Amino acid sequence: MSVLRRRGALSLRELSLSTPVTVVSCRARSFSVNNRPPPKYPGHVPLNFVERGALAVGSAVGALLNPRRADLIAACGEATATPYFIYRLRDAMLSDPTGRQILRERPRITSETLPLPYLRSLPENSVGRTYAAWLDREGVSPDTRDNVQYIDDEECAYVMQRYRECHDFYHAVTGLPTFVEGEIALKAFEFLNTLIPMTGLSMFAAVRLKPAERERFFALWLPWAVRSGLASKELINVYWEKILEKDVDELRGELGIEKPPDMREIRRMIREQKKREKERLQQSA
């Protein structure tokens, strides 16, 4: 299934580059495969309504089957963002001085623009240090982010790119880990904060959780996500690159984010408790 989609996307891209077409706007009028308009920015793949719908459904199902497929989650996010939601997020950025500065300068977050050694050298409990520590703990790199290709408006495409690249900072600030339970908790928080549909759709992944995890999700993480997501300022308007040296607790206070309990810690405690119980059972047996 996912392999098929991959190939489909590739062939679409080839087609779009090889056929000379004159249609200017692809939002105003639908088009067929034979007269696909030229890309609006490097890497752009113009899709019509049917293709977009198929991509949204296909990538959503694929991502549900295999939550490790970040590319499918990304494609799903792009395919479902277009009517309204991404424009709302862009307007939220345009209404804020920092958001406008970000849109104007269009910074990218990679390991080149934010070198890890520098981040590690920052003072304890600073945003940059926390971010680096989180990257190290989870063993991930900021360079694994795909480029946006299915959003037609080039500015909105950047907004989506920015959201994607900032996602790790959200992880770092909330301290939530990258496995499914942590991701779902963070996505719930993001949905209430950014209103990107994909983050809301990710809630369906709760069906994949183990019963104990699901119980924790509804009892602990979801209430936290609703509280913090609604109370906090628009996270997309944070110029992370400029506040690396700020104290992370101070930042949380400014943005209005509550720090959730440490998920890894909880899981470890539960594991140990289970282990102790098991040992006790064995001893009693």
Add this chain to the structure above:
Amino acid sequence: MRPFTRSALRPYVCPSCRSGRLVGRRRFGSKPDQAPDVYDVVCVGGGPAGLGLLAALRASPLTSKLRVALIETQDLQKARAWSLDSQHFSNRVSSLTPSSVSFLKKIGAWEHLDTDRAQEYQEMQVWDGETDSRITFDWSADTSPFENLPTVATMTENANLVRGLLSRIAASGDENISIFSNTTVSSIENGTDHPDGPDLSAWPVLSLAPNGTAQSQLPTRIAARLLVGADGINSPVRRFADIATEGWDYNRHGVVATLSLADPDQVSFPIGTRTAYQRFLPSLGGPVALLPLPNNHATLVWSTTVENAAYLKSLSPKAFIAMVNAAFRLSMTDLKYMMRMERPANSASDYEDLHESELTWRLQHTPQASQVPPMVNGVQEGSVASFPLRFRHASTYISPRVALVGDAAHVIHPLAGQGLNLGMGDVASLSKTIEYAVDHGMDIGDILSLEKYTAERWAVNAKIGGVCDMLHKLYNVPGHGPVAWGRSLGLEIIDRLPFVKGFLMKNAEG
């Protein structure tokens, strides 16, 4: 309405008997009862409406012999001497509909206007800043392709119109006409029953006071067979007649300015066709309109909240131009942000570039509507001003020996540019009513003769004023909600139905 005075209610007693009866009481009365100067028509207010009425009365052979007077607080000599070079325009400009123009032609005032300073336009583009739905007003549906497009309206400076009307009145000679300029009406009251002269107890008598430089031949009291109030929104005549007005303030200001435009990108077809542009900005409180003036100039009318108007007026010329260009091009979000941009403390030159650079940057990322006005590249010095927007409508326009015209009778939202045209319609109707009364030997001040005027005009003015008010309210709902959706759908439907559009345009023309 003013209660009928005692003279109207008491039984008739012939004047000679009355003078015998009352002579003793009168003689010892404390009032120095000097008989006032009696005029047939006294018009208070020398704006376009008042002068228009005078010019219309002087133009008709039936009414040209009436003894008329006009009282104006301002110095009309200044208005007569008004002149500007061809690259400068007054910021008070009105759009005259073809019916207003034909009325002015009929009374012979049009030829006294400097028509080189008036600009006709043949097309009007109106669009919604929130949803970009658009309507185009022109007469192309009713015209064959081999004819010139008829004008939608003609932009004229109010000063040009006033000067033209004054010179039309001057050309009609100076018999039976008195123009008291620089004069205030200090009081209006009912006259008294003069023992030897006329019974003026049901006539309005005005006490005049010179304003600054006194005129020697100024009579202090004049009586009016018909008193016409063309004295604006706070009309003293209306107060005297005790006519109630209803209305409200919009809490909006209209920002006006005279602008110069860059050369348009594409040549208009047919050559010389000019277009007026209006974009509704729901989040900013009202529409912004750019109306053409000769020599590639334009006049701006931007209806917006009081705070935004104050902000716009405080901007430097460069920043103001950037804001005007942005108003026709950028999204509501950008405009709202730019309206709140802080003035940095350090220097003024940085600040100017702020709005401009914001505009340049946003233009790269904002898809442009199909038809936007040419870029504004200059603002005439000292032409940026603002005025409050209000709605007022008098409950009636007449009272015994009193009639109201123009702003004294109705004040409406300027979004359709109809204010002055309604005033011209009033004047045309009132002058016809007076003509009819004179022709049929009626008393021109009698309420029965005047009835025709209010019957003809009240409903028309209420309709246009109401539509403008409704449009104002409809286009003040921000966001993309159901209201925005509904109004855009309505606009698109009207745009695609030529007969509906033609009907609306004919209505707007009056």
